[in-house]
Amino acid sequence: MPLTAGIVGLPNVGKSTLFNAITKAGAEMANYPFATIEPNVGMVEVPDQRLKRIDEIIPAKKIIHTTFEFTDIAGIVKGASKGEGLGNKFLENIRQVDAIVHVVRAFDDDNITSVTGVVDPISDIETINLELSLADLESVEKRYSKVGKIARTTKDKEAIAEFAVLEKIKPVLEAGQAVRSIEFNEDEQKIVKGLFLLTSKPVIYVANIAEEDMGNPEQSPHYMAVKDYATKESAEVMGVSARAEEEIAELDDADKKEFLADAGVSESGLDRLIKSSYKILGLRTFFTAGGKETRAWTFKNGMKAPQVAGVIHTDFERGFIRAETISFEDLDKYGSEQAVKEAGRLRSEGKEYVVQDGDIIEFRFNV
Numbered sequence: 001m002p003l004t005a006g007i008v009g010l011p012n013v014g015k016s017t018l019f020n021a022i023t024k025a026g027a028e029m030a031n032y033p034f035a036t037i038e039p040n041v042g043m044v045e046v047p048d049q050r051l052k053r054i055d056e057i058i059p060a061k062k063i064i065h066t067t068f069e070f071t072d073i074a075g076i077v078k079g080a081s082k083g084e085g086l087g088n089k090f091l092e093n094i095r096q097v098d099a100i101v102h103v104v105r106a107f108d109d110d111n112i113t114s115v116t117g118v119v120d121p122i123s124d125i126e127t128i129n130l131e132l133s134l135a136d137l138e139s140v141e142k143r144y145s146k147v148g149k150i151a152r153t154t155k156d157k158e159a160i161a162e163f164a165v166l167e168k169i170k171p172v173l174e175a176g177q178a179v180r181s182i183e184f185n186e187d188e189q190k191i192v193k194g195l196f197l198l199t200s201k202p203v204i205y206v207a208n209i210a211e212e213d214m215g216n217p218e219q220s221p222h223y224m225a226v227k228d229y230a231t232k233e234s235a236e237v238m239g240v241s242a243r244a245e246e247e248i249a250e251l252d253d254a255d256k257k258e259f260l261a262d263a264g265v266s267e268s269g270l271d272r273l274i275k276s277s278y279k280i281l282g283l284r285t286f287f288t289a290g291g292k293e294t295r296a297w298t299f300k301n302g303m304k305a306p307q308v309a310g311v312i313h314t315d316f317e318r319g320f321i322r323a324e325t326i327s328f329e330d331l332d333k334y335g336s337e338q339a340v341k342e343a344g345r346l347r348s349e350g351k352e353y354v355v356q357d358g359d360i361i362e363f364r365f366n367v
Contacts, residue, residue, distance in 0.1 A: 003298075004041075004069035005204075005277040006097035010124050013105040014208040014242035016040075019072035021245035022270050040072040046278055046285070047271045048296055050328050050358065054287055057331055060294040066285055068278055068298075071097055091135050091198065099202045099281050101273065102128065106207035106222035106239070121207060121226050130176055132198040137173040139197065140166055165191045173199070181233070202280040204236040205229070206273065211244040215264025236276050240269030284357040287328070288312070305353040309363045319367035323349045328358035 009015045023042025045065035055063055073093045094100065104121040144166045150159040165188050169179055178199035184192055192200050207226040209217050217223040217239030230237035248256055248268055260268060282301040286308060287294065299308045310317030326337070330345040340346055355361070 003098045003281055003283065004071050004096075005099040005101050005281075006071045006073045006094050007101045007103060008073050008094060008128060009103035010105075010127065013103050013124065015103045016072055017246055018103060018206070018208065018240065018242040019070060021242060021249045022070050022273070041069060042072075043067045043069050044274055046274055046296070046298075048285060050285075050287070050332075051294060051296055053332055054289050054328070054360065055294045057336060058290040058294065060290050060292065062293050064293050064295040066296040066298045068274055070101070070277075073097075091132075094132070094198055094201075095196050097201070099204070099277055100198075101204050101206055101277065103206045103208055103242075104226055106220055106226060107210040107213075107241075119222065121222050122229055125205070125226070125229060129178065129199070133173050133176050133178065136179060136197045136199050137170070139195070140170055140173060143195070144170060161187065162191050164188075165195075169195075169197075178203075178233070202235075203233075204238065204273070204276055204280060207237070207239045208242045209239045211241045211263070213239065214241050214244060214269075236280055238269065238272055238276065240273060245270050284355075286355055286358070287360045288362070289360050299355060301357075303355055304351065305349055305355055305361075305363075306351050308355045308361070309365065312363070315367045316363050316365050319365035320351065321364040321366055323353060323355075324362040324364065325349050325353075326360045327356065328360060331360060 007015050007019055019040060019042065022044055023040075044067060046068050048065060051063050051065065071093065102125065104124045105119055106121050108119055144163075147159050147163045147166060150156055151163040165184070168182060168184075168188075169192075172179065172182055179192065179197050180200055180202065205226055207217065207220070207223045209220050209223050213220045213223065218227075220239070223239045227237050244259075244263070245268060248259055249270070251259060256268070260266065278298075283298050284301050285296050286299060287296055289295075297308075297311050299311055305323040306317045306320040309320050309323065325347045326340050326345065330340050330343070331337070334340045334343055334345070337346075
């Protein structure tokens with residue numbers, strides 16, 4: 001099951017335009033609320049320049065990027081937690097994703113309707129965050145009563161542990177704050193994950209800025225307001241012109257570079273968004289190289305070599321012997337596998353090795 005980020009926001013803030021740019025999937029766009037009724041899902045390649053360099057040194061017949069999934073979720077409105085608009089359905093769609101990309105309008109355009117009548121990104125953010133908090137509070141209150149009774153009457157250890165977590169969460173949600181603002185230990189984190197709370201998910205705030213602000217988002221007061229809000233929440237933030245990114249997505253590489261250079265940026269907003277989404281979920285990349293394909297694979301930060309081998313095939317994990325490993329930095333520096341070996345930088349790693357981002361691995365296994 002691929003990890004996925006859900007794109008959320010009020011109606012008409014540019015969510016579907018952004019999604020189209022990311023996936024070229026052609027999600028319906030219209031200048032009215034609820035143009036997106038069913039969630040659109042699209043797979044995207046995670047940009048990684050290391051693949052090209054690896055292929056230059058260890059040639060393969062083809063290059064395969066790792067992928068990430070984005071879901072475009074219809075616009076939430078005030079009262080969604082009580083079923084307003086298409087609230088209940090949308091909140092359930094958000095519950096299924098691993099991270100939230102929260103798009104807010106940060107540009108002025110009289111031709112595009114604003115649901116609230118004014119362009120106020122902080123008000124928009126607070127509207128959605130409040131609805132998510134209220135939906136979580138409803139879930140927690142139901143669980144609180146049930147688990148509290150079990151904890152008191154049976155002294156069940158799991159119920160006692162869960163109730164302690166719920167007691168930690170409940171006042172925060174009552175104050176309209178996000179669960180992700182609370183610090184949990186490792187055991188508590190496992191319990192929180194099982195509650196599937198909307199506000200426990202990591203978030204990236206995307207300010208949908210005007211095209212003329214691409215080169216310097218900080219010249220936009222709307223963007224700066226979003227940035228200040230995100231900083232207080234210790235959340236990721238970026239300025240992206242969804243309309244411009246949709247244009248860029250249709251260009252070939254040469255024209256894309258020219259467009260970005262004219263706009264005063266070195267990397268598209270979409271590439272930054274994909275990388276940032278990948279990062280906030282604690283995802284990393286390892287590589288297999290040469291022969292039929294040079295390929296990037298996704299793994300969770302902290303995974304050991306046998307688990308990472310299992311990303312390729314369960315047989316690799318079951319019969320794991322060792323992982324012949326070269327770091328990308330060493331391959332790039334020495335320029336060939338042979339030179340890496342001669343420098344003593346080829347490593348034979350065992351079952352306790354924690355795989356690092358950029359490792360190029362050949363797994364030895366026996367089943």
